[in-house]
Amino acid sequence: MKDKILRELYEKKGQYISGEELSEKYQVSRTAIWKHMNALKKEGYVIETTHKKGYKLIESSGKLIPEALKRDLNTVEIGNKIIYFDTIDSTNNYSKRIAKDAAHGTVIISEEQSGGRGRLGRNWISPKGEGIWMSIVLKPDIPPTEGMKMTQIAAAAVCNAIRGVTGLEAFIKWPNDLVVNGKKVCGILTEMAGELTRIDYLIVGIGINANNESFLEEFQHIATSLAKEKGEKVDRKTLILHLLKEFEGLYEDYINQGTLEKTLAIIRNYSAVLGKSILVIRGEQQLKATVLGIDEEGLLEVKYEDGKRELLMSGEVSI
Ligand code: BTN
Structure with a gap:
């Protein structure tokens, strides 16, 4: 009631x-x-x-409640349905629980996650009311091998949204991190369910450190929030509205054209790794490499010290 x-x-x-x-x-x-x-x-x-x-x-107390968002949301499918929680284990977990019956474009937002998940089984700290913790359920008719492109689309959308709303110079640390002044402000966790030839659904989980005031000591040198970098609080609602609009534009462009053209332009323009010397992390191994480019499929072209070249599909790189 x-x-x-x-x-x-x-x-x-x-x-x-x-x-x-x-x-x-x-x-x-x-x-x-x-x-x-x-x-x-x-x-x-x-x-x-x-x-x-x-x-x-x-x-409206600054909460991200659907009624407040939907009044100003200017998209066709993405965010058509928004499910909101004050607290939940993880918006990705919840999305998985409902994905089978959820409409394409359903967005799940929570003020807080008690079990937020990052890549490689890491935790994602998601304090109440401080960040943007959300997932988008997608049901594209594409082969599973194309699934990772959703991460690229999300990264490009977040990058444009942060730049547009805050004026901060956000860069994309391929494939799924966003950095401002060299520190991480956003991580993306894309998960997929389906068969070898068919995707049932994809969940794009986006965590943005919008107004986080403090970070655990062990993360202080690698993580920051938009508010810390800007010196003032960021309006989370405006950021989400821009992000969903950007995401829908880039997603539609990819589905209609069959190429990542617009997404790649953003990813290349605002890349934190292009032309840089990086470390490719493989388990215990760290290999020095130079980033030569990002190809048409969004793969990272690297050249190792021994001259060998490789196209990376995913994985961890460190600047
Ligand atoms: C990473 O950088 O390792 C990815 C972090 C992804 C965090 C987001 S927050 C919303 C969604 N729900 C989760 O449990 N994780 C993602």
Whole structure:
């Protein structure tokens, strides 16, 4: 009931809605409506109450609730359905649980993850209300070998969104990290289910350190947040809206053209590794290499010290 009332307040944003109207619509007492309003106020929503006119939503407490996002979202499919949690184990885990029946483009957002996952079985620390912890469920009709391209599309979309919204110079550390001033601000975890020749669904998990204030000591030299780099808080809602719009544009371009042209232009333009000397990490082994380019498929062309060249599909590189 509380969520229904919140939706009504959003739909009427800027205008009053009377307790009487709500109680009639939902067949509950006016006292029950009043109690739900108080509960919302406790959660941080600023709701103006006048005896005669009823209730008016003034501020949404900065939470990423779907009603607030959807009002300003300008996409066709991506984000058409948004599922929101105050807390969840992991938005990728939840996506997996619902993916079979979820529509293409469903977005799952949580204010906090209690078991956020990173690549290579690592944890992803996801404190409440500070970052953007979200997953996108995709159902493209492409072979599984193309699945990794979703990571590239997401990386390019996040890069453009960060640059557009914050003005920060974000770079893509191939294949799935975003860095600002050399430190990680975003990681992408793409997971896939299907058969050898067919994808059932893909989950693109995106974690952005938007307003994180502090990092564990062991991460302080490698991780940062957009707010730390900018010196002021970032509006998470605006960033998500830009990100989903960018993502849909690049995704559609790839599906319609069958090439990653637009995505690659961004990835090459804002690459943190192109032309650089890097370490290719393979288990215990670290091999020095120079990045020669990013090919049409999004693979990383590297040249090792012994002159051997290789095209990397995924894996870890360190600058
Ligand atoms: C990495 O850099 O290792 C990838 C990190 C991906 C984190 C995001 S946060 C939202 C989604 N849910 C998860 O559990 N992980 C991804």
